[in-house]
Amino acid sequence: MGRFAGFAVTFKQMFKPRVTGFYPREKRPKPPRFHGRHVLNRYEDGMEKCIGCELCAGVCPAKCIYVRGADNPTDAPVSPGERYGFVYEINYLRCIHCDLCVEACPTEAITESKLFEFSFSNREDAIYTKRELVVDDEGRARRQPWELWLDESENDNNSEWMRATSSAGAAAYEGRVNWSGELGYGVRSPERGQSGIMRSASGMTAPDEPVVRVDEEAADEGSRN
Numbered sequence: 001m002g003r004f005a006g007f008a009v010t011f012k013q014m015f016k017p018r019v020t021g022f023y024p025r026e027k028r029p030k031p032p033r034f035h036g037r038h039v040l041n042r043y044e045d046g047m048e049k050c051i052g053c054e055l056c057a058g059v060c061p062a063k064c065i066y067v068r069g070a071d072n073p074t075d076a077p078v079s080p081g082e083r084y085g086f087v088y089e090i091n092y093l094r095c096i097h098c099d100l101c102v103e104a105c106p107t108e109a110i111t112e113s114k115l116f117e118f119s120f121s122n123r124e125d126a127i128y129t130k131r132e133l134v135v136d137d138e139g140r141a142r143r144q145p146w147e148l149w150l151d152e153s154e155n156d157n158n159s160e161w162m163r164a165t166s167s168a169g170a171a172a173y174e175g176r177v178n179w180s181g182e183l184g185y186g187v188r189s190p191e192r193g194q195s196g197i198m199r200s201a202s203g204m205t206a207p208d209e210p211v212v213r214v215d216e217e218a219a220d221e222g223s224r225n
């Protein structure tokens, strides 16, 4: 019987619920603040949000961002300000997806999509330039041949991790829309803040719905009992 003991284990497993998925054809939902590959955003009028200030490069702990700013050409400005980022590179052989660059950016130019399924066979592909990073005319990330974009609706979304130092840190600003308009996506939902989970009457956070803080709901519940 000894030699069949192993088969018995296999046989028993056959009738248990399957826990494995069909990755990569089927992917699990990613957390709202998932940090994926970056995009450089544009305003709804098509102008680039990056002003070439280099704050993201300065704060990056892995020193993987290289930015050079330049004065906007007066006849064909690239961004609404005086300056724009005319060189922008991220070295993904170094990036640790900490999102400090996202927090440091004053214009919401750099954010992270939810795509993490990308790999390279040469060092050149690992260095993303403006050609790869700036979103297309519909506001979506430009798909590269070495990236696996299967679930467009999810991966295209920006991570909800924006700026921890933004006004969302103050309870008074929770539920207010602070983000500027974005090509292809319009204005994002209000920030949830850090002092409590925000949700509207329908259960979803939405810009124009009344927002109810969970701890206030609990207080209401308590006063009714």
Ligand code: SF4
Binding pocket: 059, 060, 061, 062, 063, 064, 065, 090, 094, 095, 096, 097, 098, 099, 100, 101, 102
């Ligand atoms: S996510 Fe972190 S490591 Fe990656 S580019 Fe931004 S600051 Fe640098």
Ligand code: SF4
Binding pocket: 049, 050, 051, 052, 053, 054, 055, 056, 057, 067, 085, 104, 105, 106, 107, 108, 109, 110
């Ligand atoms: S991405 Fe943001 S922080 Fe970085 S250079 Fe552009 S505007 Fe400045």
